[in-house]
Amino acid sequence: MPNIxxxxxxxxxAETLTLDAVAVVHARKGNAPFEALRLDRLDVAPAxxxxxxxxxxxxxxxxLHIVAGLALPSEGAVTWGATRIDRLGEGARDRxxxxxxxxxxxxxxxxxxxxxxxxxxxxxxFAAFRAAPALRARAHALIERVGLADPARRAARLxxxxxxxxxxxxxxxxxxxxxxxxxxxxxxxxxxxxxxxxLLVATARESGATLIVAAHxxxxxxxxxxxVALRAGRLDPETTR
Amino acid sequence: xxxxxxxLADLRGLKWIGVVIVALVxxxxxxxxxxxxxxxxxxxxxxxAASDFPLVIGAAGSPTQLVLSTVYLRLDALPLLDGETLRRxxxxxxxxxxxxxxxxxxxxxxxxxxxxxxxxxxxxxxxxSEGRMFAEEGEAVVGSAATIAVGESFSPSHGxxxxxxxxxxxxPEEKAHVHGEVHYTVVGRMPPTGGPWDxxxxxxxxxxxxxxxxxxxxxxxxxxxxxxDAEKLPGLPALVIKPKSFAAAYQLRAEGRAKGLGALFPAxxxxxxxxxxxxxxxxxxxxxxxxxGLVFLAVTALLVTVGGLRRRRYAMLRALGxxxxxxxxxxxxxxxxxxxxxxxxxxxLGWAAAGLVSHLLTAETGLAVPVRLEAPDFLxxGLVFLAxxxxxxVPAIVAGxxxxxxxxxx
Numbered sequence: 001m002p003n004i005x006x007x008x009x010x011x012x013x014a015e016t017l018t019l020d021a022v023a024v025v026h027a028r029k030g031n032a033p034f035e036a037l038r039l040d041r042l043d044v045a046p047a048x049x050x051x052x053x054x055x056x057x058x059x060x061x062x063x064l065h066i067v068a069g070l071a072l073p074s075e076g077a078v079t080w081g082a083t084r085i086d087r088l089g090e091g092a093r094d095r096x097x098x099x100x101x102x103x104x105x106x107x108x109x110x111x112x113x114x115x116x117x118x119x120x121x122x123x124x125x126f127a128a129f130r131a132a133p134a135l136r137a138r139a140h141a142l143i144e145r146v147g148l149a150d151p152a153r154r155a156a157r158l159x160x161x162x163x164x165x166x167x168x169x170x171x172x173x174x175x176x177x178x179x180x181x182x183x184x185x186x187x188x189x190x191x192x193x194x195x196x197x198x199l200l201v202a203t204a205r206e207s208g209a210t211l212i213v214a215a216h217x218x219x220x221x222x223x224x225x226x227x228v229a230l231r232a233g234r235l236d237p238e239t240t241r
Numbered sequence: 242x243x244x245x246x247x248x249l250a251d252l253r254g255l256k257w258i259g260v261v262i263v264a265l266v267x268x269x270x271x272x273x274x275x276x277x278x279x280x281x282x283x284x285x286x287x288x289x290a291a292s293d294f295p296l297v298i299g300a301a302g303s304p305t306q307l308v309l310s311t312v313y314l315r316l317d318a319l320p321l322l323d324g325e326t327l328r329r330x331x332x333x334x335x336x337x338x339x340x341x342x343x344x345x346x347x348x349x350x351x352x353x354x355x356x357x358x359x360x361x362x363x364x365x366x367x368x369x370s371e372g373r374m375f376a377e378e379g380e381a382v383v384g385s386a387a388t389i390a391v392g393e394s395f396s397p398s399h400g401x402x403x404x405x406x407x408x409x410x411x412x413p414e415e416k417a418h419v420h421g422e423v424h425y426t427v428v429g430r431m432p433p434t435g436g437p438w439d440x441x442x443x444x445x446x447x448x449x450x451x452x453x454x455x456x457x458x459x460x461x462x463x464x465x466x467x468x469x470d471a472e473k474l475p476g477l478p479a480l481v482i483k484p485k486s487f488a489a490a491y492q493l494r495a496e497g498r499a500k501g502l503g504a505l506f507p508a509x510x511x512x513x514x515x516x517x518x519x520x521x522x523x524x525x526x527x528x529x530x531x532x533x534g535l536v537f538l539a540v541t542a543l544l545v546t547v548g549g550l551r552r553r554r555y556a557m558l559r560a561l562g563x564x565x566x567x568x569x570x571x572x573x574x575x576x577x578x579x580x581x582x583x584x585x586x587x588x589x590l591g592w593a594a595a596g597l598v599s600h601l602l603t604a605e606t607g608l609a610v611p612v613r614l615e616a617p618d619f620l621x622x623g624l625v626f627l628a629x630x631x632x633x634x635v636p637a638i639v640a641g642x643x644x645x646x647x648x649x650x651x
Contacts, residue, residue, distance in 0.1 A: 061646075070560055071646045091564060098562025105649070109557035113250035122246075126563045129243040170561070 014046035014177040014210045015081030017067065022076030024062050024233075036062045037233045039076075044226075049201055049211040051224035058230040060214035064180050067212065068101050069093040080178070098126055102171030102209075104200065106183035108163040110155040110170075116143060117151035120169045135173070142169040146199055161192030168199055172207070179204050181213045185220050197223060242567050247558070248574040251551070255575075258547060262540050263583045269536040270587025270625050272529045274618045275594040279610075280522050281617075282599060284515055286610040287313075290436030291507040293363050296482040296490055298326065299503040307503050308510045311342050311479045313606060314352050314437040316400065322502070324458070324474025330482055331467055335489035338364055339467075342479040343449040346397035346420070349411045351387050353397045353425075353442045355449030357466045360481060361431070372429030377465060378451065381425040381444045385433035386607065389442065394426045397442075397452065423452045437607035450475045533625060537632045544576050544636035555640050556648025565641045573630075573637035580629030584622045588614065 024037040037059040044050050052060050065071040066078055069085045078085045080100065088096060110119050120139045124131040131139070143151050146165040155166065164184060171179055181200055185193035197220040204211035213220060221227050229236040252259055291312050299307040300320035309315040330339040340360030346353040358374045359365075361382055368374075372391040375382050383389050398411070399418040425444055433439050445465040447457040455475035459465075484490035490506070497504025548555075555568045592614050599610040 061650075065646045065649075068560065070649075071644065094559070094562055094564040097560075101562065103560045105557065105560075109553065111247070111250045111554065113253040114246060118246050118250075122558075123561050125243045125246060126558075126561070126567050127242060174562075 012177060014208060015083075016046055017044040017178070017210060017212075018042070018077070018079045019063075019066070020077045020079070022066060022073045022078060024059075024066065024071070025074040035233050037066070037073075037230075039063075039235060042228065042235070044210055044212065047205075047208050047210055049204060049223065049225045050213070051221040051227035052212065052214040052230060053216070053221055053227055054230035054236070055216075059233040060230055061182055062233075063230065064182050064212065064214055067178070068103065068180055069097050094126075098123060099174065100177050102174070102176035102179045104164070104167050104171045104179070104181040104184045106186050108160070108167045108187070110158075110163055110166055112154070112156035114155055115152050116148055116155060116158070116166050119155050119166050120151075120173055122170060123174050139169070139173060142172055145169070145203070147195075159192075160188055161195065164188060164192070164196045165199065168196065168203065172203055175207065177209050179209050179211045181211070181215075183215055183217075184213065185215065185217045190219075193217060194219060242564070242570070244567055244570040244574055247567075247571040248578060251571060251575040252578060254551075255547065255579075258543060259579055262543060262579045263586065265536045265540060266580050266583025266625070266629060267586035267590055269529070269533040270584050270622050271591035271594055272532065273526065273621050273625070274588060274591025274614070275598070276522065276525050276529060277617055277621065278591065278595040278612050278614060279598050280518065281615070282595065282610045282612045283518075283602070283608075284511075286435060286608050287511055287514075288508065290434070290438075290608060291511055293366075293434075294481050294507045296484055296493060297503075297505055297507055298322065298330070298480040298482060298497050299478060301501050301503050304503055304505045304510055305514075307479060307505065308507045310344070311481065312436070312507050313608070314344070314354075314441060315606075316344050316352055319478040321476030321478060322480065324469075324476050326502070327469055327474055327477060327480060330480060330493075331469070333493070335485055335493060336482055337485045338483040340481045341446045341477045342481060343446050343477055345400050345478075346449065346452065347400040347415055348395045348397045348425075348442055349388060350415070351383070351389065351440055351442050352400070353381075353444055353449070354438075355444055355446035357446060359466065361443040363434070364483060367431055367434070369429035370432040372427070374429055375443070375445055375465075376428075378445050378448045378457070378462075379425055380428045381442050382429040382431055383427055384431055384439040384441045384443070386439040387430075387442055389427055391427050391430055394424050396420055396423055397425065420452050423448070433609070435609035439609075440607045446477075533628075537629060540576075540580075540629075541632045541635050544572075544633070545639050548572055548636045548640040551640070552643070552648045556645045559645040560649060569637045569641045572640040573633050576633030576636060577626075577630045580626055580633060584626045584629070587625070588618065588622050591618070 019039050019042040022037065022039045023035065026034045026036055028034050052063060054060055066073050072086050083096065117139060120143060121131050124135050140151060146169045148162060148165055184200060185196055188196060200211065201223045213224065215221055294312050297307055297311050300322050302320055306317055310317050310319055327339065327341055330336050338359060340357045343355035344352055362368065362374055369382060389395065396419050398415040399420060447465050451457050456471055458469040458471045458474050460470050482493060484493055494504045558568055592612065595612040599612050602608060602610050
């Protein structure tokens, strides 16, 4: 397995992720506030592969959004190493996310009108006008690594399995220390789901990144170092290992 | 940051909506450009055509009709001036030159105008581009656009007021009223002047008088042109006078009017005409500006709607680390690109439309109306682009608003 593709040039180590007394509470008109999430404490050691299981509506996506800094908790602290994510301003969170996080979605979210290569290079466009040659080379290597032959192909022409591979390559482009995947196999058939699961876990391991996967998929969860189960926004101690 | 790939992707994704937006903007711009360019061109062309007619004297009547008949050859039955007027102005020391204009006959739809060789050559400004100037009765020179060849001979027909002449063809009316006993030979062709006179056939005024049995304006038969020394000069529809100075021009006009004549500066009549034209033009421009406002509202509404449909796409960009301004730049950039393409197309379209109107106008009046795009047209397109770019901020701001997680949820 060639490691060149997924390891960033100067790999910074992943940090410890800590959620301390985090709660996400949504105010509701006329009703009591709704608690989408309430965790006493969750620590994720660097380079761990963590699975988050639980039924729909249990708060899995909310957890990922909080970790990614896409949403802010109503209470508590989210820290990545020495960085207090929930205290960063919007611009700083965008930057932290761009530099630290790679995101894979259930529905791929590719830009259909762009080629495979341009989709993978998308995160590079947020900061610089021109992608550095090294980054372009990395994009090509990642496309090869996830098993796609033609970087010039339009995303609209890809199969579902191929689309999720592109999404994985895109998530890896900036050498993220934290990879977040929200039901990455739920829109795929069993064979493709299996391959994408392999790919996610392998690439995270190769690059030494922390991986957090929210999933129903038992096959995917079985590959995780650790699994926490969510039930109605709270950790369920019985199914957590 | 570099939103260009995303802008291109967004534009590609718009498909026919993009085409519609570009077309709407292009039409909005084109209408403004066409109106402006056409009006400018028409003013320029009509003023140029009038420049050889400093002061026109006719019998009392409608000044507009006098100008239309003499300068633009929209021939009408004008009351005749006493022939003595010609002699009197010829002798006036404030007058540099005077020329009779006698019309009424046609040949193949071209008006036959009796005048002097002096005026036919525009007081020496023009020389025949082919052949020579007429030098005796029975000779003619044709305008650059007349369909009669040098060397050809013809008999004129008595024209009838109000009969629509089609240059180049003889209608039944014309055939029925031929002056069979009169023959002209074309000896020269004049260069183009850009005016309706390019379609005229110019002959010595003496020939026109004789055609109608009025003598030749001279005591003998030995020459044509001034001095007109017959005991009694035949009547004339109009005189063109070149005064020696501005002061002389105003004096002559005032005196003419005091005598109950129609005396006017065509340029001044045009100014009045332009004032009316300007009012109409302003109304049209206001209408087209309102039209542009509607187009922008429609385009903005379309883009806001499209932006709503793309909420997840923009939320995805934010989740991948794009700052809010990247989304803003993407949405604004694609809208501004559409408006820019529309403005450029509109410039071309407006120019083409004005050209088409010019073409029709030339066919109808003989007035050459060359349309050129000038600074105001580019300014107009620029203004539309500027306004469009401002409007484009609306969908951009709408798309950048809201919580990313809501967008991701779809």
